[in-house]
């Protein structure tokens with residue numbers, strides 16, 4: 514029988530890619546999303562339940578109807594800066610609502626859970642590459658919200674036998690290799706899509722947040738990991754959980770750090786656009802360097818990233834940005850087009 518997998522946040526950037534990967538792997542994905550930042554048209558033909566993960570009655574109805582073998586939980590708020598300005602919003606959605614979901618699952622005897630965690634749980638790294646044993650010391654409410662849930666999951670396993678895999682993504686980037694879906698955050702805060710919006714003419718320049726960090730060229734170093742590779746890791750974790758494996762946590766990255774300048778240079782080569790840079794002050798809460806040690810995921814899950822090369826990651830994101838820019842151009846009223854020409 515085909516296993517049904519409930520994907521919360523399945524209308525978002527990573528969740529929609531996951532839905533596609535689940536379908537291709539022979540599962541039946543069902544989406545639960547309140548469309549607060551997701552897009553209805555990112556859900557392409559799957560069953561979609563529109564509502565809030567924090568709404569206990571709604572979640573219970575969906576679980577009863579869908580009867581998933583496991584839940585993949587992508588739904589959350591994701592902006593570090595906003596989490597500092599409005600921590601209540603982040604703890605409510607990322608912690609309290611997640612607990613509501615977990616309690617509803619328990620009540621229905623659904624005890625398999627895959628959680629979207631983040632490198633932000635580590636805070637300022639004490640060493641790189643960062644392995645699973647690295648101390649957890651988040652420096653913003655977003656990171657703390659994810660670390661709270663990880664700890665809650667440990668207690669829910671001990672007490673209730675709820676088995677979970679926490680996957681700590683480093684910098685998710687890239688887009689669907691088939692270019693059907695892609696990254697559409699609003700507002701966009703992530704480096705790669707912002708750079709590509711400059712190349713497509715949607716922005717005049719890219720601001721670089723600081724060049725006085727203790728890195729080779731002074732700009733921050735990150736480990737960019739392809740969204741399709743993140744989905745592969747989820748599929749492997751899912752197979753293990755459904756096979757009866759216990760709870761686990763894995764760091765997911767390629768183990769290669771690239772500076773902001775290197776990312777911009779790579780994008781210049783791919784797009785042929787000069788991508789003007791404007792230097793800006795440091796952004797609060799940015800660690801100088803975040804690079805994953807993903808040896809545990811490779812060994813225990815058998816995870817081998819297919820698109821580890823930065824050129825490929827940005828190339829896929831560029832194809833997506835060109836498609837989105839063309840769609841926006843097409844949708845713009847003729848009077849706007851006349852003005853800009």
Ligand SMILES: NC(=O)c1ccc[n+]([C@@H]2O[C@H](COP(=O)([O-])OP(=O)(O)OC[C@H]3O[C@@H](n4cnc5c(N)ncnc54)[C@H](O)[C@@H]3O)[C@@H](O)[C@H]2O)c1
Pocket residue numbers: 521522523524525526527528545546547548549550551552564565566567586587588589590591606610629630631632681682683684685686698
């Ligand atoms: N993008 C990254 O680089 C990155 C890095 C590390 C971790 N993550 C985590 O991965 C997950 C997905 O991130 P993303 O970039 O796809 O974000 P996204 O904003 O594109 O997707 C999140 C989805 O969750 C939905 N949602 C939010 N709150 C909800 C609620 N209460 N009920 C129902 N639906 C709700 C939104 O409508 C959206 O469709 C998040 O949990 C995020 O913290 C992302």
Ligand SMILES: O=c1ccn([C@@H]2O[C@H](COP(=O)(O)OP(=O)(O)O[C@H]3O[C@H](CO)[C@H](O)[C@H](O)[C@H]3O)[C@@H](O)[C@H]2O)c(=O)[nH]1
Pocket residue numbers: 591592593631632633682683684685702703704705707719720721722723733734735773796799803
């Ligand atoms: O316009 C921009 C945007 C970003 N950056 C820089 O580019 C790097 C990457 O920034 P992103 O915003 O793309 O990604 P973050 O590293 O801040 O955040 C990512 O990793 C975090 C964990 O640390 C969270 O999980 C978050 O959701 C995820 O997007 C950072 O050094 C940032 O300062 C710029 O210079 N200019």
